[in-house]
Amino acid sequence: MEYKIALLAGDGIGPEVTEEACKVLLATGERFGHKFHFTGGLIGAAAIDRTGSPLPDETLELCRKSDAVLFGAIGDPKYDNDPAVRVRPEQGLLAMRRELGLYANVRPVKTFPALIEMSPLKREIALNTDILMVRELTGGLYFGRPQGRSEEGNTAYDTCVYHRYEIERVVRLACEYAMQRKKKVTVVDKANILATSRLWRETARDVALEYGDINMDFMFVDNAAMQLIRFPSSFDVIVTENMFGDILSDEASVISGSMGMMPSASIGTSTPLFEPIHGSYPQAAGKNIANPAGTILSAAMMLDMAFNLKQEAGAISEAVGKSVEAGIVTVDLDPVYPKSTSETGNWIAEYIRRNF
Numbered sequence: 001m002e003y004k005i006a007l008l009a010g011d012g013i014g015p016e017v018t019e020e021a022c023k024v025l026l027a028t029g030e031r032f033g034h035k036f037h038f039t040g041g042l043i044g045a046a047a048i049d050r051t052g053s054p055l056p057d058e059t060l061e062l063c064r065k066s067d068a069v070l071f072g073a074i075g076d077p078k079y080d081n082d083p084a085v086r087v088r089p090e091q092g093l094l095a096m097r098r099e100l101g102l103y104a105n106v107r108p109v110k111t112f113p114a115l116i117e118m119s120p121l122k123r124e125i126a127l128n129t130d131i132l133m134v135r136e137l138t139g140g141l142y143f144g145r146p147q148g149r150s151e152e153g154n155t156a157y158d159t160c161v162y163h164r165y166e167i168e169r170v171v172r173l174a175c176e177y178a179m180q181r182k183k184k185v186t187v188v189d190k191a192n193i194l195a196t197s198r199l200w201r202e203t204a205r206d207v208a209l210e211y212g213d214i215n216m217d218f219m220f221v222d223n224a225a226m227q228l229i230r231f232p233s234s235f236d237v238i239v240t241e242n243m244f245g246d247i248l249s250d251e252a253s254v255i256s257g258s259m260g261m262m263p264s265a266s267i268g269t270s271t272p273l274f275e276p277i278h279g280s281y282p283q284a285a286g287k288n289i290a291n292p293a294g295t296i297l298s299a300a301m302m303l304d305m306a307f308n309l310k311q312e313a314g315a316i317s318e319a320v321g322k323s324v325e326a327g328i329v330t331v332d333l334d335p336v337y338p339k340s341t342s343e344t345g346n347w348i349a350e351y352i353r354r355n356f
């Protein structure tokens with residue numbers, strides 16, 4: 001088969017890590033008989049510098065015409081500490097989520113046995129963690145209006161709004177995943193305080209009825225933040241609203257001790273998008289030291305979820321697992337004898353060529 005992939009490398013280490021993912025995809029295509037066509041598009045700070053917009057129309061058009069988007073990272077320190085800046089790179093990401101209707105962000109959180117010592121948690125607590133975080137991505141505080149400041153500037157407000165259909169579709173997705181896993185869904189909210197959370201609970205209960213044998217429980221977000229580090233292996237699928245999910249998915253991402261290896265998918269009503277969860281890591285940009293595994297595993301998620309190429313996705317995951325076992329890892333995982341970004345990517349691509 002042939003697939004069109006929009007390649008949005010973005011800022012910082014984005015270009016380096018996406019290049020390795022492309023190498024690995026090309027190797028996978030060779031072995032399994034698929035053609036992947038990559039077309040580059042501008043986004044983020046790189047796009048502002050060239051066009052003035054963090055998400056130029058052509059990029060959006062490219063995404064709409066493609067079968068999937070492979071995304072690197074967004075963000076540049078020159079925009080971070082300047083409140084006067086009017087256009088920010090992150091606006092490109094939010095606009096893309098909205099325009100592509102990417103209502104769910106899916107992040108698997110798994111420990112790699114060979115890397116368990118890297119976890120900030122005790123080994124016996126981190127062991128066997130296997131969580132799927134499902135974060136609502138186009139609603140809540142991020143997009144609710146009104147948002148702004150009073151005339152005199154001393155009051156500011158954001159609005160958290162959720163409609164039943166927005167909750168239904170993302171909870172349904174979480175239930176679908178749970179059915180393929182341990183059939184447990186934890187809905188995280190703040191229903192003791194927030195009206196939106198009470199609608200979440202009510203709606204989630206109704207959705208659960210569609211799935212006979214699903215085990216759904218509800219947890220307040222403050223408690224969930226605590227349980228995630230006390231007993232992470234007790235979770236299966238977690239589903240929550242946008243802001244809670246933003247915070248909890250960062251918390252969950254460090255459990256494995258190797259944030260550089262964590263992939264994610266954003267899916268919705270149009271082209272799905274796949275990206276590593278690490279940011280643009282500007283200090284490492286251009287040095288060939290960033291860990292490409294998160295992006296390579298995001299490419300594997302793309303094959304699995306967007307193209308239904310399960311075997312091919314499995315081959316990439318296996319290759320990444322083997323690279324870790326063989327100690328072919330970047331400086332974040334091995335400060336003493338690190339491999340470079342490109343050496344790591346080459347090894348993984350080569351593994352696929354030799355073994356499949």
Ligand code: IPM
Nearest residue numbers: 074075090091093094246249
């Ligand atoms: C994420 C990021 C974004 C968010 C930023 C860059 C807008 O933190 O993808 O989690 O807050 O959603």
Ligand code: MN
Nearest residue numbers: 245246247250
């Ligand atoms: Mn975030």
